[in-house]
Amino acid sequence: MSLLLSSVVVVASLFSGAAAINNGLAITPPMGWNNWNAFGCDVSENLLLTTSTQISSLGLREVGYDYVVLDDCWQDPKGRDKHGKLQPDLAKFPNGLKPISDQLHSQNFKFGMYSSAGEMTCARFEGSLDHEVDDANSFADFGVDMLKYDSCYHMGRVGTPSVSFNRFKTMSDALKATGKNILLNLCNWGEDLVHTWGMSISNSWRITGDIYDSFSRPDDLCACNTLEPGAVNCVAPGTHCSVLFILNKVAPFADRSIPGGWSDLDMLEVGQGGMTDEEYKAHFALWAALKSPLFLGNDLRDMPASALTIINNPAIIALSQDPHGRSVTRVRRDTEGIAKDEWGMGETHVWAGHLQNGDEAVILLNAGGEDIEMSVRLAEIFIPYGPGGSAPHVKYDWAIHDLWAHRMPQETAEALLAAKEVEDRVDILKKANWYNATELPYAKGLAKEDARLFGEKIGIAEAGGVLKADVKSHAARVFRLRRVKKEGDNFNAKSIARKGEERDEL
Ligand SMILES: *[C@@H]1O[C@H](CO)[C@@H](O)[C@H](O)[C@H]1NC(C)=O
Secondary structure (H helix, E strand, C coil), X not given: CCHHHHHHHHHHHHHHCCCCCCCCCCCCCCEEEECHHHHCCCCCHHHHHHHHHHHHHCCCCCXXXXXXXXXXXXXXXXXXXXXXXXXECCCCCCCCCHHHXXXXXXXXXXXXXXXXXXXXCCCCCECCCCCHHHHHHHHHHHCCCEEEEECCCXXXXXXXXXXXXXXXXXXXXXXXXXXXXXXXXXXXXXXXXXXXXXXXXXXXXXXXXXXXXXXXXXXCCCHHHHCCCCCCCCCCCCCCECHHHHHHHHHHHHHHCXXXXXXXXXXXXXXXXXXXXXXXXXXXXXXXXXXXXXXXXXXCCCCCHHHHHHHCCHXXXXXXXXXXXXXXXXXXXXXXXXXXXXXXXXXXXXXXXXXXXXXXXXXXXXXXXXXXXXXXXXXXXXXXXXXXXXXXXXXXXXXXXXXXXXXXXXXXXXXHHHCCCHHHHHHHHHHCCCCCCCCCCHHHHHHCCCHHHCCEEEEEECCCCEEEEEECCCEEEEEEEEECCCCCCCCCHHHCCCCCHXXXXX
């Protein structure tokens, strides 16, 4: 790997823009809230606007959550109007959708909506298949900034990559033709090798069946659960997919996400009540480090303080929004000798990935049934830069920073949630000196070494040595390794690309 080739790579990715859909959107993974996981079809103007106000006043807009997404069931149950146009259900949206979009925009949010590349949506309202141009124009007229585009009731137009590609491309082209720049969030659950073509026409593509609020429980409705982890061509991805299942599914192609195009691991379950605090912390941190879009899925108006202190941790979100824009990959998965959990699952993972400033994100996941000490050699952490300990990184000491160390204190979060007036909430956030990405975007905060993005230094992994940490059952430790500079060293992290990263950029 020569220096020269690396600089060519950088130039290509900056100026040719050849990668991905190239609409300038989702340069870092999109963040926001979507009503589906908590509310399903129970949608309304009131739900969207009370939620957006809550996102603002809790300081969540300022840590990056800026899309408010209306999922399925917004449509008039009577179907299209006499001109063939989609209509909102006026019982749920008495003022239509444009005033909602205007209100969200005035609060500095972006508005997302939903349809399906089928004759019906998943909840059996009018779908957009063969109505793409009309419907894209409707979305543009509603003032929509993002479309989540599902794949239910596709009338059999599925089964090969090109059939699926063409079905979704029709909407991608129709959105482009509106002249409005609308983010496309494609959702065909990983079918027809979407990880190989999604980035050509969309800003993100789902790679598994729907998530449910369980850490590791297998479920027959997530049909692909029965296959080997990582099996790609699985029929009927389904629903009820656990966090662990989704991680195993994405692992073989975690390297496919690039700025502007991201593998979507589905919306977050944090705060919904089906997982423990440690499980939710692991779920959130892995979604961030794997560069999934981060869409909150809980009721933000009625949320435990512990959930708020997970989703508002800027040191974790900084992994998601790091300008390097590449996912962590799994460098190790162990199943032998790991105690089984209550569902008969038992495995540990080590995930690692490069960050813009040369730091390395490392996550130790214990999905087994007992608390253990996990250890991993630096030579393994840095395998993507050269196997067998050949990566130059291995010759250095690395400071270990724990990214959960400065989680917002429970009392602060409780006070924030209890405060009735917006001014009181602003005061609490100011006193806590909480991160404000509107003021200081993550790229700048990272470049300025803002302490709030770096957790707490808890030790050193010595050159050629091992990183060790206690990891509870169903928990993850989330670290940022920071290279300890040596006197007069000329180590240039940027010149040492991870193998594979240059392939996708060329
Ligand atoms: C965050 O920064 C923006 C831009 O400076 C400012 O308008 C906003 O009031 C800040 N929010 C908080 C909670 O301090």
